[in-house]
Ligand SMILES: *[C@@H]1O[C@H](CO)[C@@H](O)[C@H](O)[C@H]1NC(C)=O
Ligand SMILES: *[C@@H]1O[C@H](CO)[C@@H](O)[C@H](O)[C@H]1NC(C)=O
């Protein structure tokens with residue numbers, strides 16, 4: 208393991224390489240505010256270890272949605288990723304006195320649900336190639352529509368151009384996440400006969416938590432009106448009709464279409 212201080216340098220470099228990719232979001236700003244240098248160093252150290260362990264750049268070659276091949280490939284990879292992640296949180300606590308950290312995908316996997324991921328690693332590993340290929344093909348190509356009711360509401364509420372864009376982007380993001388969740392669960396049912404229920408639960412809890420964080424981060428800034436009805440439909444505990452009434456049918460149709468697209472891409476495998 209490399210020295211804590213040398214990562215100050217690494218970190219400066221790695222923070223310039225970021226924020227590109229399929230579905231990457233960095234919410235680490237939330238705790239960077241109070242102690243700028245220290246936690247950035249823990250984060251940089253973790254990313255460097257990722258690079259050393261997996262010969263890939265975390266910022267550009269690791270994806271949170273769908274679950275990344277790097278970690279579900281096999282038990283050894285999961286273990287390696289998680290031991291480094293656990294160290295990151297130890298670093299934050301011991302070096303920076305930060306014990307309360309926001310939700311992150313890696314924290315969910317490695318701190319909150321490691322045993323569940325570990326128990327289901329065979330199924331996750333077996334399904335991975337379909338998730339990466341077929342699911343990505345479908346989910347990158349799904350047709351995303353906004354209902355006229357929500358378009359009207361944006362006008363009524365006098366959304367700025369930027370707010371409209373944010374709403375549309377967030378809605379796309381939710382469609383992408385929901386599609387991957389549905390697709391992964393579909394593949395699990397096809398492939399992991401005995402352990403399907405348990406593996407499905409692991410995947411569901413990951414996506415549920417991910418979507419919940421999407422909502423929370425808008426809500427925290429008092430911008431939850433930018434969270435679309437579809438986003439609410441797929442996020443646990445949210446009401447799809449909260450801001451716009453009568454959205455259930457529209458969202459049903461969106462989900463039905465997604466399900467059909469997924470089925471048809473796998474029909475060749477049946
Ligand atoms: C660590 O943080 C807590 C509050 O978050 C504070 O009460 C405590 O004094 C801090 N300890 C050190 C060593 O800075
Ligand atoms: C919702 O749909 C019902 C039945 O179609 C209609 O009576 C009602 O006015 C609608 N509500 C809104 C707010 O559009």
Ligand SMILES: *[C@@H]1O[C@H](CO)[C@@H](O)[C@H](O)[C@H]1NC(C)=O
Nearest residue numbers: 453454455456457458459460
């Ligand atoms: C939406 O789908 C659910 C089942 O998934 C069904 O019970 C409900 O009646 C549907 N609602 C509308 C308005 O289509």
